[in-house]
Amino acid sequence: MSNLQEIGLTELPSLSKLYLNAAATAARRRILGGSTGEPALPAVSYHVRNVRADVDNLTAYQHLVGESASDTLPAGFVHALAFPVSMSVMNRDDFPLPLLGMIHLRNRIEQKSPLHFAKSLDVSAWSENLTGHKAGTQVDVVAEVTLHATGATVWRGVSTYLAKGVFLPGIDKSGNHQAATGRExxxxxxxxxxxxxxxxxxxxxxxxxxxxxxxxxxxxxxxxxxxxxxxxxxxxxxxxxxxxxxxxxxxxxxxxxxxxxxxxxxxxxxxxxxxxxxxxxxxxxxxxxxxxxxxxxxxxxxxxxxxx
Known part of the structure; x- marks a missing residue:
């Protein structure tokens, strides 16, 4: 992450607007074609400071997934809180994979300490590990959540996505396809x-x-x-x-x-x-x-x- 250009956002982006932009980008690529250069992930990270959970939304989330009512943010809720920042990375014009239709393969989350809903948080996200998959191309999107007051990392998530049927030039499709292995x-x-x-x-x-x-x-x-x-x-x-x-x-x-x-x-x-x-x-x-x-x-x- 140290070599990435940091892009600050003033607030959490609207996911509905990001999906609309993704649809427009997909239409543009169909008309103009994709990039013909060497595929690469954007060397950027996005971050938003001073994020706080909405109490009513937290309560509705807990009820929907079956979590007990609590002042502590569930790990899945933190993922949802950080998701708009992750989406901003994947929604860039220079992101080599189409956002719409992306398949969710895997999540690895480290919950380092409990998060009280009233805490002010900073959220960062970037992409890495563009690799081949027998069904297309996959990528990892990393999100980190830190305490705004101290900078201590309290939550880290790595989401792996597959762009099915998208085979990028220069990416070996026989490469890393974790989700297809080990299925006894x-x-x-x-x-x-x-x-x-x-x-x-x-x-x-x-x-x-x-x-x-x-x-x-x-x-x-x-x-x-x-x-x-x-x-x-x-x-x-x-x-x-x-x-x-x-x-x-x-x-x-x-x-x-x-x-x-x-x-x-x-x-x-x-x-x-x-x-x-x-x-x-x-x-x-x-x-x-x-x-x-x-x-x-x-x-x-x-x-x-x-x-x-």
């Missing part, structure tokens, strides 16, 4: 929970997160981007699983999730959570798996582990 045969265990997810969850999650990506909002808008129907937000699913892990996770943890198959709406999703104690008998980690209870197809896997 899956035999569903007895679930610890069964979710019933309605057709409007995409719009409900968009209302509390600001993420109005068309693939989540309706059948028509999803079909316009090549899907057979609308799908649930990956971070809604991951955050709901984190809520199901419960208070055992404590205040500081690593949280990983890898997405394998989309959840088309409406849906029933089975979830299994297994907990592993440490040598002292305290909680060490929880592993979770979610799948389609009818077909047995796995949707995502994840782990929440205590920080050392």
């Amino acid at each position: 045969d899956f035999t569903p265990p007895d679930p610890t929970a069964l979710w019933r997810i309605g057709p409007d969850i995409g719009r409900s999650y968009a209302a509390v997160s600001g993420d109005f990506n068309p693939i989540h909002l309706s059948v028509l808008s999803a079909k316009a981007l090549g899907l057979r129907g609308s799908i649930a937000h990956g971070m809604y699913l991951a955050s709901r699983a984190l809520a199901d892990v419960g208070p055992a996770k404590g205040d500081a943890f690593n949280w990983d999730v890898a997405f394998e198959a989309p959840v088309f709406l409406p849906a029933r999703v089975a979830l299994d959570i297994s907990t592993t104690p440490s040598g002292s008998g305290a909680w060490a980690r929880s592993d979770y798996t979610a799948w389609n209870p009818r077909s047995g197809r796995r949707h995502f896997t994840g782990r929440v582990a205590a920080l050392d």
